[in-house]
Amino acid sequence: MTNAFEIIGGTPLKGEIIPQGAKNEALQVLSAVLLTGEKIIISNIPDIKDVNKLIELLGDMGVKVEKLAPDTYSFEAKNIDLDFFKSDAFKEKGGGLRGSIMIVGPLLARFGKAAIPKPGGDKIGRRRLDTHFLGFEKLGAQFNYDPSNGFFNVDASNLKGTYILLDEASVTGTANIVMAAVLAKGTTTIYNAACEPYLQQLCKMLNRMGAKISGIGSNLLSIEGVAELGGTEHRLLPDMIEIGSFIGLAAMTESEITIKNVHYNELGMIPDVFKRLGIQMELRGDDIFIPAQKHYEIDTFIDGSIMTIADAPWPGFTPDLLSICLVVAIQAKGSVLIHQKMFESRLFFVDKLLDMGAQIILCDPHRATVIGLDKQVQLRGISMTSPDIRAGVALLIAALSAKGKSTIYNIEQIERGYQYIDKRLIALGANIKRI
Template sequence: MGIFKIEGGVALKGEITPQGAKNEALQILCAILLTDEKVTINNIPDIIDINKLITLLGNLGVKIQKNGPGSYTFKADEVNVKYLETEAFKKEGGSLRGSIMIVGPLLARFGKGYIPKPGGDKIGRRRLDTHFEGFINLGAKFRYNREDHFYGVEAPDGLVGADMLLDEASVTGTANIVMAAVLAKGTTTIYNAACEPYLQQLCKMMNAMGAKVSGIGSNLLTIEGVEKLGGCVHGILPDMIEIGSWIGLAAMTRSEITIKDVSWENLGLIPNVFRKLGITLEKRGDDIYIPAHKDGYQVKTDIDGSILTVSDAPWPGFTPDLLSIVLVVATQCKGDVLIHQKMFESRLFFVDKLIDMGAKIILCDPHRAVVIGHDFKSQLKATTMSSPDIRAGISLLIAALSAKGTSTIQNIEQIDRGYERIDERLRAIGAKIVRA
């Protein structure tokens, strides 16, 4: 198990370029199973979760060619569907949350899809009902083996388009159902569909392959089924969660940082939420420039003067993946902030580690925390801590980089699951961080 040793309290300076989006890559990589032709994907992040999925695809029989850093060509013309019923697949698929999204394309193309209960972050229950109810609506038969937590859907006679209203705007659920519906007979409509930029990217990619998906960017998708999809070339967007992480890092370390090539049009509310915390962001072309906040940052209260509340919501609301970053940033703001994490019941439990570092945080319940800002008058203190999940892990790393003294972060594999070569990239802008 690796650790990071971090000497905090050092001002950083320079440029940092966000990696390709992890959450988009997980969807896009699963979509290559929809065709037997070559699909080239660029800007794939080199992180644990993505590399696990690429390995899984290879074990399924997909031909994989690495063209260069972040660029791969896939050809799924000899998929071994029987691999899905092996013990090796049960172990492999169960270690990765994103593996659930292979089910839709496999069901659409081969009439069957199986998956063990997926792993991933320990941030509370993450239900799969939306996925499987969508497949059932398309005509698939569902079965679940409770003994080994193994899910299966089968449609030997093919899928048939249907009208459906999703019980929640699940991103992975919408992606899975859309991937199944593109090869179904007839027309499918999905209302209350997720409409995140990464889901939009998936739909655009499938249209480039010959699918007929309309309503992209809205919560009502219409899919006219086609008989076959072809190949394409696709580029992955920059990771908005990593962009938000670097904004938080700049504020907490009072550093002058430029984040390059951020795709501003796909950031949604992210810049505005950080501005509400008092952080200055300048749009310079497609870059974000953050000046050193030597005098700190003042939280903007609501219009009536009440405490600022930052909460998560389905897109175009604020992404839940950045609430941990906002919480850490709030520990040094001028003012108080209420963090309301609505979507996951265990994601705020990492705050005890920040409290150990001297942060003033009241954990009201599993979903809400009040943060009383220090205004840098009381610096966080270094400590030894363990990363519970990807987003809490990066938040603790940011806290450690701003803290007085040398901190140790254990279980850094959780951070590596979502952030590419993070220690190298941070050292390039002046951070004192060592992997051991």
């Protein structure tokens, strides 16, 4: 029997909460430690499954890993065991962890070869890895798929800089190709590169290690290959998905919450999108203060038509927060169309919200119209299962605002992305327990 959360909802929360380090940045910068034999120290690392698995995987590969503080580790990738990549242990660990694809770029760059099992992970529709592979191939890598053991063997003994136009602005794809290119001969140009803050962080870290990357923050990166990289120290940004989730949580539960140290100028349009849902907030130093709000009203477009919230590559709105917006809109005044462009099954959790009393029309796998209840009707607690990380937290927010008891199963999905989420919510006054 797996763990579940039992939640008694309907009480306002109050207090301060500190967002964890960014999971998606962690998966990139942890992989970058493989680019050098020198010591790298990384801090503000979130204590969550996906990240811990990657740290463990690095250790299995021969990286010397030391825990210096609860959120700080040092890594020294001096003696890497390249045979480990052909082992069943790697197949099992690497196959179950989507982030494991991120170690391929650094390995190709430094050692000229790698092997990867077919990847696994979230159930949110196909997530293609073509972008990664096409990028590596353009740099001169050769892939051979071995159906007998399910591995891709990659030979990259001679990577050369080149011009690459990405077929999609994939964050992990861009990161992986950047890491492969920093040690390639000559100059690599990546156009339609992802430009998320996390990717900017990776590029800045690589530059401190001795890489020559320019165009950081734009969708046109230029990378002049260097012979080798050295050590550095790096601190992760706070997780913007957590910050957005807490803004939504405060509005939905009529809570007064202060979110600490948010790195506001790295949040892009996230605060603005929540403001358009009618949520009041104010910036105090680098903290976001959200007052307790009885009502919040969704903006309309200038011509009076229904507002649409859609995801787009950065600096557009991140798809990871659409589930949160959808849930928050349930208790708003007014209507909104949520348009999830990137993934085809991220909206399938709305059936649980309908059972709770929400008014939502699922138009197709990508679009849902939410008709706000304006707190006239309180959601009711139900028993439900979480399909993916972000939906899990959206359901958690719904449960905390609902009347009565809710039970959420499959919370491993939530804990892949959010550390000690129950303890941190209990500290704000939430009635939540693990069963």
